[in-house]
Amino acid sequence: MTAVTPAHTDPPTDLWPAPYARGAVDATVTVPGSKSVTNRALVLAALASEPGWLRRPLRSRDTLLMAEALRTLGVRIEETVSSSSSGAGGSGEAWRIIPSPLRGPATVDVGNAGTVMRFLPPVAALADGPVRFDGDPRSHERPLHGVIDALRALGARVDDEGRGALPMTVHGAGGLDGGKVEIDASSSSQFVSALLLSAPRFNQGVEVRHVGSRLPSLPHIRMTVDMLRAVGARIDEPEHGGEPNVWRVAPSALRGRDLVVEPDLSNAQPFLAAALVTGGRVTVPDWPERTTQPGDELRRIFTEMGGSCELTEAGLTFTGTGRIHGIDVDLGEVGELTPGIAAVAALADSPSTLRGVAHLRLHETDRLAALTKEINELGGDVTETEDGLHIRPRPLHGGVFHTYHDHRMATAGAIIGLAVEGVEIEDVATTAKTLPDFPGMWTEMLGA
Incomplete structure (x- = not known):
C-alpha cells in the first residue's frame, strides 16, 4: 500500500547525537515502573x-x-x-x-x-x-x-x-x-x-x-x-x-x-536490544516470572532474532551473539514493541516481516509511515504493507532520525545509533512520556 508520509512540522532544532557502541555492552539497567x-x-x-x-x-x-x-x-x-x-x-x-x-x-x-x-x-x-x-x-x-x-x-x-x-x-x-x-x-x-x-x-x-x-x-x-x-x-x-x-x-x-508496580517491560526493550545489537549482555532487575505486560514477549522475539535470555531471582539477563537474524512475526497483541523490533530488524542479516499492526497508524504518530520514512532516509529499505512492515536490511548511514513527538520512535533511533555512526535523534526529550531520563540511562549503560 502507499505510505502516508508524516510531516515535519518544524526544522529539527534539538538534536541528540545517538551514542555509537565501540564494543559489547555489559550493564545492569533498572527500569522504572510500568x-x-x-x-x-x-x-x-x-x-x-x-x-x-x-x-x-x-x-x-x-x-x-x-x-x-x-x-x-x-x-x-x-x-x-x-x-x-x-x-x-x-x-x-x-x-x-x-x-x-x-x-x-x-x-x-x-x-x-x-x-x-x-x-x-x-x-x-x-x-x-x-x-x-x-x-x-x-x-x-x-x-x-x-x-x-x-x-x-x-x-x-x-x-x-x-x-x-x-x-x-x-x-x-x-x-x-x-x-x-x-x-x-x-x-x-x-x-x-x-x-x-x-x-x-x-x-x-x-x-x-x-x-x-x-x-x-x-x-x-x-x-x-x-x-x-x-x-x-x-x-x-x-x-x-x-x-x-x-x-x-x-x-x-x-x-x-x-x-x-512491576518494571515497565516495554521500556526495557531498547536496553535488551542493545545487548542483541552489540553482542553484549544486559540485566534488568525485578523482571516478573509471570505478568500480563506485553513486553514479556521480548524474551521470545529477541531470542528468535539471535540472542538468549535467563530469568533468575536477580532479574532477566539477555545476551547477544553479535549476529541478528530477520524475523517473520505477528505483533498484533504487542504492537507497542514494533518500533524497537523494526530498528533491530534494519540491522539484521536477513529480511523481516512485521504483521498485525495496522492500528499503529493511530498511535502517538502514524508509526508505520514514520518508521518507513526514517529508516529509509538512513539508507534502509522498508516497505509498508497493509498491516505492517517489510524490512530488507541495507548498509545504513548517519543522519537525523525524526521522532514526531513519539517516545518509541526516539528509542528506535537510539537502537540504530548503536551500530551506525552519526545518527542524531530529534527531540529525544519526548521519551519522558514513559521513560524519564532515557538519555542518561542510555549513556550510563554504555559506560559513557
Missing part, C-alpha cells in the same frame, strides 16, 4: 471505597497527567517516600490514593496519553458536574469514538460536536446506569479497558461486546481484567469460558490495594 499498570492502578484506587497505596509508580509525563487529572476531579493523591518492604523493591517512592466524591466543573489535560484520554471519560461520567477534556494537537487526531459512543449508549451526556475525538465535555450526573453496549475496538483495545475499569461503579455494571475486526493488544485487556479482580470486581471474560469478545462486569465496591 506506565500501563500505574495508570490503571490510579483509576481503580480513585474509584475504590477505601484508601490504597501505589509503590514504585512510574513518574513520567503520562502518569503525572493521570494523577493530576484525578486530583482535578477531587481525588487526594499524597506522594511520600515509603520504607515498606512490601513486595519487590522495598523502600522507594509511594503514592497514597484517598478516594473522594468526584466533582466538576473541571478541565482535564490529557497531553497525548491514550490511557488518560480514554480511561477518564467514564470516570468523569460518575462525577457531579461537567468535565472538559483537551490535550496536545495530536490528541485531537487519535480515535475516541469507541468511548464516546459507548458512554452515550450507557446513559451519559457527551458534547464532542460530532468529532468522535477531543476536545469534548462529559456532563457527569453523579452516576451512570450502565448496561449492555456494543463497540468497535479494532483501533484501540483501550476502548474496552476504559469501560471495564469504571464498570463496577455503574448502577448495572456493564456488558461490553466488541463487534469490529481483530481486537489488538489483548494483553492490555488481560491486565485490566486481572487488576480489577485483584480489587474485588466480578468479571466474566472470554479467556475463562466466557462468550468470545464479550466482557461482563457486575456492580460492586472496590477495595483499596497496596500494590508494588
Whole structure:
C-alpha cells in the first residue's frame, strides 16, 4: 500500500547525537515502573471505597497527567517516600490514593496519553458536574469514538460536536446506569479497558461486546481484567469460558490495594536490544516470572532474532551473539514493541516481516509511515504493507532520525545509533512520556 508520509512540522532544532557502541555492552539497567499498570492502578484506587497505596509508580509525563487529572476531579493523591518492604523493591517512592466524591466543573489535560484520554471519560461520567477534556494537537487526531459512543449508549451526556475525538465535555450526573453496549475496538483495545475499569461503579455494571475486526493488544485487556479482580470486581471474560469478545462486569465496591508496580517491560526493550545489537549482555532487575505486560514477549522475539535470555531471582539477563537474524512475526497483541523490533530488524542479516499492526497508524504518530520514512532516509529499505512492515536490511548511514513527538520512535533511533555512526535523534526529550531520563540511562549503560 502507499505510505502516508508524516510531516515535519518544524526544522529539527534539538538534536541528540545517538551514542555509537565501540564494543559489547555489559550493564545492569533498572527500569522504572510500568506506565500501563500505574495508570490503571490510579483509576481503580480513585474509584475504590477505601484508601490504597501505589509503590514504585512510574513518574513520567503520562502518569503525572493521570494523577493530576484525578486530583482535578477531587481525588487526594499524597506522594511520600515509603520504607515498606512490601513486595519487590522495598523502600522507594509511594503514592497514597484517598478516594473522594468526584466533582466538576473541571478541565482535564490529557497531553497525548491514550490511557488518560480514554480511561477518564467514564470516570468523569460518575462525577457531579461537567468535565472538559483537551490535550496536545495530536490528541485531537487519535480515535475516541469507541468511548464516546459507548458512554452515550450507557446513559451519559457527551458534547464532542460530532468529532468522535477531543476536545469534548462529559456532563457527569453523579452516576451512570450502565448496561449492555456494543463497540468497535479494532483501533484501540483501550476502548474496552476504559469501560471495564469504571464498570463496577455503574448502577448495572456493564456488558461490553466488541463487534469490529481483530481486537489488538489483548494483553492490555488481560491486565485490566486481572487488576480489577485483584480489587474485588466480578468479571466474566472470554479467556475463562466466557462468550468470545464479550466482557461482563457486575456492580460492586472496590477495595483499596497496596500494590508494588512491576518494571515497565516495554521500556526495557531498547536496553535488551542493545545487548542483541552489540553482542553484549544486559540485566534488568525485578523482571516478573509471570505478568500480563506485553513486553514479556521480548524474551521470545529477541531470542528468535539471535540472542538468549535467563530469568533468575536477580532479574532477566539477555545476551547477544553479535549476529541478528530477520524475523517473520505477528505483533498484533504487542504492537507497542514494533518500533524497537523494526530498528533491530534494519540491522539484521536477513529480511523481516512485521504483521498485525495496522492500528499503529493511530498511535502517538502514524508509526508505520514514520518508521518507513526514517529508516529509509538512513539508507534502509522498508516497505509498508497493509498491516505492517517489510524490512530488507541495507548498509545504513548517519543522519537525523525524526521522532514526531513519539517516545518509541526516539528509542528506535537510539537502537540504530548503536551500530551506525552519526545518527542524531530529534527531540529525544519526548521519551519522558514513559521513560524519564532515557538519555542518561542510555549513556550510563554504555559506560559513557
